[in-house]
Amino acid sequence: MRRREFITLLGSAAAAWPLAARAQQRERVRRIGALMPGGENDLVSALTQALADLGWTDGRNMRIDLRWYGDDINRIQRLAQELVGLQPDIIVTSSTPSTVALQRETRTIPIVFATVSDPVANGIVARLDQPGGNITGFANLEASLGGKWLELVSEVAPGLKRVAIMFNPDTSPASAYMPSLETAARSLKVETIIAPSHGDVEIETAIVALGRERGGGLVVMPDIFTLAHRTPIISAAARNNVPAVYWTSGFVRDGGLLSYGVDPVDIWRRAATYVDRILRGAKPAELPVQFPTKFEMAVNLKTAKALGLTIPPSIWLRADQVIE
Numbered sequence: 001m002r003r004r005e006f007i008t009l010l011g012s013a014a015a016a017w018p019l020a021a022r023a024q025q026r027e028r029v030r031r032i033g034a035l036m037p038g039g040e041n042d043l044v045s046a047l048t049q050a051l052a053d054l055g056w057t058d059g060r061n062m063r064i065d066l067r068w069y070g071d072d073i074n075r076i077q078r079l080a081q082e083l084v085g086l087q088p089d090i091i092v093t094s095s096t097p098s099t100v101a102l103q104r105e106t107r108t109i110p111i112v113f114a115t116v117s118d119p120v121a122n123g124i125v126a127r128l129d130q131p132g133g134n135i136t137g138f139a140n141l142e143a144s145l146g147g148k149w150l151e152l153v154s155e156v157a158p159g160l161k162r163v164a165i166m167f168n169p170d171t172s173p174a175s176a177y178m179p180s181l182e183t184a185a186r187s188l189k190v191e192t193i194i195a196p197s198h199g200d201v202e203i204e205t206a207i208v209a210l211g212r213e214r215g216g217g218l219v220v221m222p223d224i225f226t227l228a229h230r231t232p233i234i235s236a237a238a239r240n241n242v243p244a245v246y247w248t249s250g251f252v253r254d255g256g257l258l259s260y261g262v263d264p265v266d267i268w269r270r271a272a273t274y275v276d277r278i279l280r281g282a283k284p285a286e287l288p289v290q291f292p293t294k295f296e297m298a299v300n301l302k303t304a305k306a307l308g309l310t311i312p313p314s315i316w317l318r319a320d321q322v323i324e
Contacts, residue, residue, distance in 0.1 A: 030062045030279050033088035033109075035079055035098045037227060038070035043114075046265045047092065050272030056279070069098065073171065073224060076101045084109060090278055092271060095224045096122050097171060103135060110284045113137035114271040115264065117173035117222065119289055128289045136284040138271050139291050140222065140262045146177030147184035149245045152260055153217045154188050156309055157243040161215030162191040164206050166233070168225035169196045177221065190217075197225070200232045207233070211240025218244035220251070222261070230254055243307055249298035249321055257307065258315070259298045266294040296320040 032051075036044065044066065048058060056062040065086055067079040080101035083091060090110045093099050099113040103124060116124060116139050125131035154160040165181065167174040185192045195206040210216035218237060220226050226233060227250070234255045237244045246252065246259040274287055298321035304311045316322055 027061050029060075030056070030090075031086065031088040032062055032064045032275065033083040033086060033091035034064055034066045035076070035083055035091065035093040035102065036066065036068055037094060037098075037224060038068050043094070043264055043268045046268040047272050047275075050269040051275060054272060054276040056276065062279075070228070073097055073228065077104070080105050090275055092275060096124075096173070097224055099124055099135065099137075107134055109134060110278045111135040111137075112271055112274045112278070112284070114267050115140040115262075117141045118176060125289060130285065131287070131289055132285045134284050136274060136287045136289055138267050138274075139289055140264075140267060141173060141176055142262065142292055142295075143176050144180045145247070145261060146179070146181030146219075148180075148260055149177075149219045149247070150181055150184040150188065150190065152258055152315070153219060153243055153245040154190060155315060156258060156304070156311055157217055159215050160188070160190055160217045160243075162193055162210075163217040163219055164193045164195040164210050165219050165221060166195045166197055166203070166206060166226065167221035167223045168198055170198070171225045172221050172223035174221045174223070181219070197229075200229065203229060203232050204236050207236040207240050207242055210242045216242055218242050220244060220246045222247040230256070238303070238306065241307055243309060249296060252298040252300045252303075252321065252323060255300065255303055257300055257303045257309075258311075259296075261295060262292040263294040263296040267292065298323070 058064060065088060067083055069075045069079055076098050084105040091102055092112045093102055094115050096116050099116050100122060102111050111134055114137060116137060118141055119125045119139055120128060124135055150163060197203050197206060210218060220233060230251050234251060244257055246256050247261040248264060249259045252259045278284060297319045299311055299316055299319045300323040301311060302324060
């Protein structure tokens with residue numbers, strides 16, 4: 001090889017090396033931790049698909065370490081500790097208890113929450129517009145939903161006289177929804193009964209009491225507890241002929257009558273945009289907490305028939321999901 005050709009070849013190789021190094025750096029696999037309740041595969045799919053649309057592909061330039069706490073909220077702290085121990089680049093999570101558990105374990109790893117009710121009141125962020133610290137995300141609180149739930153259950157169950165409000169006081173943000181619910185109750189002349197529940201026995205007791213007389217209904221509040229106990233709630237409502245409205249469509253797909261609430265898939269798709277921005281250098285402290293923009297309604301016509309109810313067109317024509 002001639003000296004001139006050798007120098008040219010050496011120069012080309014030297015020029016190509018930084019490009020190769022930069023490409024390798026761009027393709028570094030980023031580690032994303034995820035702490036999720038059980039049975040939410042559609043939400044994980046929404047997150048991974050939205051990340052893929054933003055250029056993050058599982059197995060190529062990112063990896064998700066997923067931990068499920070299922071129906072056992074007591075497992076949350078142990079799994080939070082386990083995830084933090086993996087030292088991921090970022091963690092995504094669902095619910096107030098899981099976000100608080102992660103906050104106890106780390107003040108440095110960025111955390112994006114997708115469904116926290118009141119992040120300021122729970123001490124998760126300092127302010128909504130400037131969260132501070134290492135946590136930000138998407139809240140699912142819309143206080144006016146309380147009144148909406150009561151209006152819907154009274155619409156599908158004419159003659160409604162009293163309604164039980166079911167939640168676990170240790171895990172639910174029920175107080176945020178009560179003002180609008182009480183306003184609707186006065187307008188509709190419906191008695192509200194608070195039904196705090198910590199387990200299946202209290203769930204059964206409250207719903208059996210509602211079913212003893214005609215005119216009873218049930219509002220199931222947003223709560224990690226009610227989500228984990230949806231099977232006994234739905235079953236007791238069916239056995240006791242109690243019309244119930246729920247806060248997310250998963251209840252209706254499992255046999256519940258009616259739901260209206262924040263679209264969780266939309267929330268998780270939006271959460272992916274914050275994951276993307278943080279992985280590209282943004283600081284959680286500077287990303288404002290955002291609120292729901294999309295809501296969904298679901299109705300189960302089979303359940304309505306079993307309860308002896310006729311769903312009015314004003315509801316099923318507006319429903320995003322109709323289960324027959």
